[in-house]
Amino acid sequence: MPLGTLDRTPPPFFRQGPSALSKLMVFSAMAVFLMVADARFHVTAPLRNALATALYPLQWAMLQPIEATGRISAYFSSLSQAQKNESEVLQRLALQSEKALQLEQMALENRRLRELLAMRERITTSSLGAQVLYDAADPFSRKLVIDRGQAHGVVAGSPVIDDSGVLGQVTRVYPLVSEVTLLIDEDQAIPVLNSRTGVRSVIYGQQSAGASGLELRYTLANADLSEGDLLTTSGIDGVYPAGLPVARIAKVERRAESSFTRISCLPLARVQGALHVLVLAPVGPTRPTLPQPAVGPSGRLSSDTPFARSAP
16 A cells, blocks of 8 residues: 555544643633632632532531540540549548547547546545546456556545546556446445435445446435435545535335335446546545543643543
């Protein structure tokens, strides 16, 4: 085939149209035109609003897993923080409760010490302050141990009182501690005086007498005794000073078949829960003093004395 008859035009598959530079210039001009038109005349605002409205459900659906994950994480973190705050608050509450109990205990001790000092000012005999250490582990007696002993000048038989009245008596003394038998013990007996009538009697410890713990024995049925009468120490035993509060009459039972009255008394001292006490010095036996005979110049008894009149 002769060469002149060949078609030298490229096939349609290789036709590229306008050049790339032409396309760049056209599309750049269109972009500049659209930006200027949108900035000046807001041409694309309706299209933008329509696209935003159409795409909002899709955006909401895509954001739900992320928001759910954030809410779950915030829930667990807030729960953990709340539990931590609750634990801290409970710890502070426990500390405040402990401090409140300590403050209440200190206030109670302060009040009892003040009352004990007031009792000490009313007593003329010498006294020694002591603290109760513990109750003696003896189920058949009522005793307690104080922190004063022979080294502090405590002697056996010394009365022990608290801010309300007679608590008991020192029955055993050790070098540094002493054992006090409470007045409600069955082996204790104290001479008392009815402050209303002036009648003397003896009060006994009655450990099995329930809440009263004391009893006036051998009291006649016609005795002038009433519930609420105050019983104080009479002082005739030479151990307890006179006038110390001991008990109040709680119950008077007059029985027809007996000539004696059963009288139950309530001790005024804190036989349970005493913290601080006073140990008093024993008063000592009281003996009447006889008048001394008068001796004359000649060595004989004077006639003014009863001894002289009775002499032969």
